[in-house]
Amino acid sequence: MSHKIAKVHPDDNVLVALTNLEEGETVSFNGSSYTLPGRVPAKHKFVIDELQPGDKITMYGVLVGKAQTVIPKGGVITTSNVKHAANSFEVGERHLSWNIPDVSRFQDKTFLGFHRADGKVGTANYWLVVPMVFCENHNLDVLKDALMEELGYAKPQQYKEFAKQVIQAYKEGKDIETIEFAQLQSAQHKSNGKPFPNVDGIKFLLHAGGCGGTRQDAQALCGLLAGYITHSNVAGATVLSLGCQNAQVQMLQEEIQKRDGNFSKPLYILEQQKIGTEAEMMSLAIKQTVAGLAYANTFERKPAPLSKLTIGLECGGSDGFSGISANPAIGYSSDLLVSLGGTVILSEFPELCGVEQNLSDRCVSVEVANRFGHLMRVYSQRAVEAGSGFDMNPSPGNIKDGLITDAIKSAGAAKKGGTSPVIDVLDYPELVTKPGLNLLCTPGNDVESTTAEVGSGANIVLFTTGLGTPTGNPIAPVLKLSSNTNLFNKMNDIIDINTGTIIEGKETIEEAGARILEHVIKVASGEIQAKSVANGQDDFIPWKRGVSL
Known part of the structure; x- marks a missing residue:
């Protein structure tokens, strides 16, 4: 990764702009130079060779689209010149080898949790x-x-007080534009009172x-x-x-x-x-x-092994950096936790479109792979029958920030699951029962999916975002991770962790992933409060089994 452009996978025929690249600018990567025929905004991609209509676009090593027009060398890919495309998949041989990380740093660590009669341990009560x-x-x-209020759980009514000031000023004929909002200190969870x-x-x-x-x-x-x-x-x-x-x-x-x-x-x-x-x-x-x-x-907090953690993996408001910073970073965190005997849940099935073959091959048995394939195909067919399709998944915000096809979005989103074998595949709203990487059928909708992951047993959620979202959950801490430093600085009232350091070359994916797990342990122990908890963000939306992308 250079300071201006990056290639995510050796087989890719596109490069990612890490910063705004201007028309006529020449950039170099691995001995090749590219003079850009047009502007390439940060987070967007340009092709390394001229493409003809029908030519494949490859990113993350998989098919993510096909050219619809001639795209010159160095040309930016857009919704106008590229259309969503993804490879088909079938159940084949098992490929269960994975990049087992060194967990010596975490081997003897514990977290302070609430022990329940069924043997599970909570990160909250x-x-x-x-x-x-x-x-x-x-x-x-x-x-x-x-x-x-009587029990001391009510949040400070700071906006109510501000509204009173504005209304009173209006009644008195004052200029309400001059009234400034004074941020009150967020109420921390204390036992006082x-x-x-x-x-x-x-x-x-x-x-x-x-x-x-x-x-x-x-x-x-x-x-x-x-x-x-x-x-x-x-x-x-x-x-x-x-x-x-x-x-x-x-x-x-x-x-x-x-x-x-x-x-x-x-x-x-x-x-x-x-x-x-x-x-x-x-x-x-x-x-x-x-x-x-x-x-x-x-109940009081008592030490528990990290194997009692179940982490939900989620993304929302994703951008063109999500798949190369925040998502692979929590993917490494996932691999660390799996190696320690813990559990992780990867959901959002519409955002696994195009990477099904990889995930199918990683399933520990043919039976598990068949269930994954069945759920994916049924979900996709229902979307088509409703007049939609997985190709319609990217939001306007996704597209604006570089995720122009569902397959590009999916290939980056799947990085959240790390490299470990898929131990089980679950249909909504089934309970996770096996340690390791579990796939859970849910929509890509942020809140519906987060709601489902927690319902299946996640006692903490890692939620990556490139555009910013305040999403939380009523009972599980939802930690927000920014894919870029600008977002972290702009919305630090809702973002817990910055992984823009990866884009800036200040930190490797592995270093960020280990740092994230350290933060998770502190949150699980009650030492650090997730921003979503401090803000009272209690989003809860059950999924009706109609189509929701």
């Missing part, structure tokens, strides 16, 4: 309030208003499902909610049900048993149509939830 159907969302809001200091908070999983839709939607929703209730970061739950919805309490209880046959956490179930008035239901909910919090408060 929450109480959940869960509605079985959207009709109960109002009651969740009532319960939240009643409890959060909190009756349950060992509990990180109460989380309310509002959603829009449970009644309308198919019975399959109800089953999937119950499976997801069961994943959260049985999660290592959760001590117990209050469940609010109306009574007549498709997502019945019995269905939830069956899904809980699938995930934990010896389930022993407190689970308080209140059904409104049986109880009666809102007052009767809320008084019961408040008393039982406070009792649950008292139980949750008996």
Whole structure:
């Protein structure tokens, strides 16, 4: 990698601009020079030889598109001159050798977590309030208003105070443009004034499902909610049900048993149509939830091996640097954790388009490879039947910042999974049960996918971004990693870790990956608070099995 351009894979016929390259500028790479016929913005790619219509575009060593027009040597590739293309795949021989990293630095490390009866260890300690159907969302809001401030979990209302100042100034005829917002210090999680200091908070999983839709939607929703209730970061739950919805309490209880046959956490179930008035239901909910919090408060952080970590791998707001800095960096972190006996989850199946053959070959058995192929093909076909397709996955922001085909985006996104064998393939919302690299079928939609990874057992999430996103999760810390330093400096209120150092040549992928794992250990131990947690970013969106890219 030079300071201006980079070649990601020896077989690639494109180079990546690491900085803005101007028309007429001459750049060199590995003894070859390129005089650029047009401007190449940073993060975008240009071809190393002239291409004719139909010629293949190769990046990350795989087919990512085909030329639609003549592209001169040094010409930038765009949505106008390149169209998405990806290789087909089939189940072939197993290729299970991988780049096993040196883990001596981490061999004796532990993290301080919350040990549960099922043997899992949480990185946080929450109480959940869960509605079985959207009709109960109002009651969740009532319960939240009643409890959060009294228990010391409410966030500072800094924008409310600012709004008061602006409105008062308007009433007094003052120029509101001159009023400046004064940032209050974020409230750190401290035990002062909190009756349950060992509990990180109460989380309310509002959603829009449970009644309308198919019975399959109800089953999937119950499976997801069961994943959260049985999660290592959760001590117990209050469940609010109306009574007549498709997502019945019995269905939830069956899904809980699938995930934990010896389930022993407190689970308080209140059904409104049986109880009666809102007052009767809320008084019961408040008393039982406070009792649950008292139980949750008996847990304290204790040492646990790194093998008890389950990391979700996610990306959102990706750019042209994501696949060469942040994604391969957490891919190395993934390989480190797998080597230590831990678990990682790679999801977002629409963003694995074009790299299926590599992932299929890495599956530990033909049976696992066949399941991966089946889920990919069915998902792709459903997208086509809905008038869409994986090729429509890149967002306007992706395209603007260099990800002009889904295959380019996918080849870079897959780097999050490192190089280890694929130990298992899961369909949403199944639970991860095997240590190692797991593939989970989810959409590429950031929040739906993150929601699913946590529901499958991720007790911490690494989320790479090139454009910036505040995404978080109610119960698992979501660490945001920037692919470039400009983003880290611009949005450091939501970004935890910068990997732009790789682009700048200040750090190798391996060095960044080890640094990331060190940070993960501190977050898992409660020593560092993830920005998403500090900001109260509790995004929760269940995936309905219709098409979502």
